Amino acid sequence: MKQWLHPGFWVALLIVLALGLAPIFSQNAGLRETGFTILLAISMAISLNIIMGYTGYVSFGHVVFYGLGGYTGMYLMDTWGAPLPLAVLGGGAAAALLAFLLGKAILRLRGAYFALATIGVNEAVRTFVSNFKPFGGPTGIELQFSVYKQYGGAADALWLTYYGVVGIAVFALVFSYYIKTSKFGLGLMSIREDEDAAEVMGVVTPDTKTLAFVASAFLPGMLGVLFFFKNGNVEPSDAFRLGFSIESLVMIMLGGQGTLLGPVIGALGYQRLRGLLLTSDVMIGSLPLKDFQLVIAGLLMLIIILFIPAGLVGWLRQRFAWLRRILV
Amino acid sequence: MKRSLLNVLALLVVLSLALAACGSPAPTEAPAAEAPAAAEPEAPAAEEAPAAAEKTAVVGFTASLTGKLNVESTRQNNGFNLWMEQVNAAGGIKLADGTMVKFASKFYDDESNKDRVQELYTKLVTEDNADFLISPYSSGLADASAVIAEQYGKIMVTTGAASDSTYQKGYTLVYQAYTPASAYLTGSADLLASLDANAKKIAIIHENDKFSTDVASALEAYALEKGYEIVLNEGYDSGTTDFAPIINKIPADVDAVMGGGHFADGQQFAKSLFDKGVKTKFISLLVAPPEPTFAEIGDAALGIVGPSQWEPLAAFTPDYGPTGAEFIEAYKAAYGEEPSYHAAGGYAAGLILQKGIETAGSLDAEAVKAALDGVDMMTFFGKIKFDTSAENHGLQIGHSMVYIQWQKDAGGALIKQVVWPAEGKTAESVYPIR
């Protein structure tokens, strides 16, 4: 129980709560939408950090859980008329099931081979869904606008999805901290440091890794449902966009992998920066800065990887010993 | 020495990140000049002398400046901007109370993906105070933005976003400028029938995405109804470059090949059909053929038919807005290139808003909606009329496609000719092409 008193946990929780509650108190829809994008990214990064940061298995295909979960939820709502909360749980369950089935097999692969396999899984599921008639094949699934009526109209439905994403983000943070400080988490980190040694010390690595994979999969599954419900449609190309996986990786790298706060700070920083670049009015000569947002994001990322590979939180912890007490 | 330098650099990056994370949204707020006018539409007009009253309406949209849709989107932007400049130069639109409305636009890059579309549209409505919206280019993105438009009661004109399903979802404020997907290739079947009563076998090969699949399904249903035989109907993955495997599945006795998808794939598909020496009498492909750069594939382009929302050659006699010739001249003067149909579509979106506002005599969304429901006009872009039934509200039912064919002029250079509909054609179809 002692771990819950650690100030580092409360610092992280306060940041997420402050972000999540600001739009609710101000009732500002613009802030809410920005907040949705950021909290979605934070939750994705936290969940990926469980398998990547704690366990040391770098997944490039994390988006497969988001996409499959999203599709499952949309299917439940569209075909069976399921209410949103049930669809969200269904999406999470589908993603967790996929992780469970895949886990034993592909978690045997180490290092880059695992990374490649996760890309393969994402592409295999994407191309499969493009052919899968119950999910609409290439045209995907669309919700009627009237679907929002049962939640009090589109405006209330958008607020509802926002409350959902705040809830998931807070839960993700608590869940991530719980894992990090549990015996299970200790097992994960021993696998990260030296898998063979962990095995010898009595960690049942295949089961532990699979459990970690499942734990990191069900959150994106739920997030996908919220996002696609809010947008009113889902298509294979936006459900399984590999770029989204890589963005999540970058966020973790920015913040610091394996830390609790890192994914939060990384996702926040990355999304704010992209948002600013996308909407800035600054001109470089005769060309707007917006045209170069990809270049700038790439350059910044390169600088971080080359010079502060531990990420912001990791770097601060290394440089300033006293910060270790409040940043985990 | 070197280490400390590195540390300073690292610190700088960290600081800039922290700044980005914590920075207030202040720098991105709308220019102060436009905001008050749009935020309080009525108040200033009442106090000032009525004759001099002027306000600025903001039209907001996202464009795909990066990502796979950037060509279509950029041209559409140009067309819309041309409309705006012309209206503003003429002093704006006069409302019923004598106020002159000028226009300003505000747009963001949606990177051709859905992640931020709703965020950006909400920002357009709540922070940039957009009075009217134009949709993103593709149907999926347009669907996402329509949720926001409906929620805030803003009129949204869709350009691109051709899938019929968008208008069957129960939106009431979304109006389509383009001919819907279901009618993209049906004219090709009619054209073929007029050319050769014995041509019966059609192979449909399309990109396996939403828009192209919608087009292909509608074409298949229509062709079967007209007594054609569909000998093949298959998709290819988006991003395909090697079309040989699917071309090998086309039966040798096929009369016509139809389908395609977007730019790069459509162009390569046409090229592969030529390189593989497919003996077919008729080829009609989506999206790619009307583009000027399509001619880069040389002889492979010869004879290819493509549906176009608008062509410079197709001369409609408008009862509203500029003539085709006037539009082309102004566009060339402004951008130094021949306008494509996307450019014309962007301009047409402006015209639709203009007509709605003029008829309503106000910027109020409900009044403009009522005006748009009643629109039935002929523009340089073609006829504009919207479906007003509850099931298909906003679907474009006035406009129809023109079909172009790449032919050779007397000097042997590739040129586009309009070959369908019969009343608008500028040349006879070349048939059979191979």
Add this chain to the structure above:
Amino acid sequence: MNAGAILTSLVDGLLIGVVYGIAAMGLNLIWGVMRVINLAHGALISLGMFGVYLLFSGLGLNPYLALVLVALMGLLMGILIYAIAITRVINAPYLSTLLATFSINMIVIGLGTAAFTTTPRDTGFSLGNVEVGPLTLQGTRLIAALVTLIVTAILYTFLYRTRTGKYIRAVSNNRSAAELMGIPSSRILALSFGIGTMLAAIAGGLIATFFSFTILSGDVYQQKSFIIGVLGGLGNPLGALVGGLILGVLEGVLPLAMPNTWVPVIEFVLFILILLVKPSGLLGGKK
């Protein structure tokens, strides 16, 4: 389904397979020598396409002459990229090199989109067709196959018959041992990255002689390269050619038996299965 259709599909498959092979070769070489998965590979292939396009359509240079220039530029560019982005993280966990090359990818694509937009380009270059029985073969495709075979032969000779080539193999076998033997490993690594990039540029240049393309087109070949990697053996540049041919034939022949859109599903499932059974690749290669 007749024999003619199968033959046509087989030959088409082999012809595209050769292209896949050379597209994957550079990626495979870099992985083999320095255990870096180069996520900028696709963007570099695209640059090769634009190189040949601009030299041919802009300056009227023969595309195959242009290819030589493009190859040289690719070599220099690769060494430059290595010096800027890779050398600092070459010994860091492999995620760093993955993300470093991905940043290069973003920068190249970003600049490319700003400069060229994503309008499809085409060189419009043609060498006519050759008819052999039921087959129609494109001149440019045949030349591309020939160039690929020549490049593969040169690469093989270079790796196995020259001193520098032996250094490269030594470094890829065991870098620290090679260093102990006095091999200048950092220069060898830079050179290997340069050669890998050169191969990507050559692949792009060849593809530009017969396919339309945009700045994003290289991505497809990068993805295929992963599959080819596990088919032919990751790290074995010559296995890439074999892997490419296998993939090409699969893509050519499978659609005869099933809807075309199911082919990629089969490809990726196969990819995962081979990874699971034999991570070092179907045809061996070093683990």
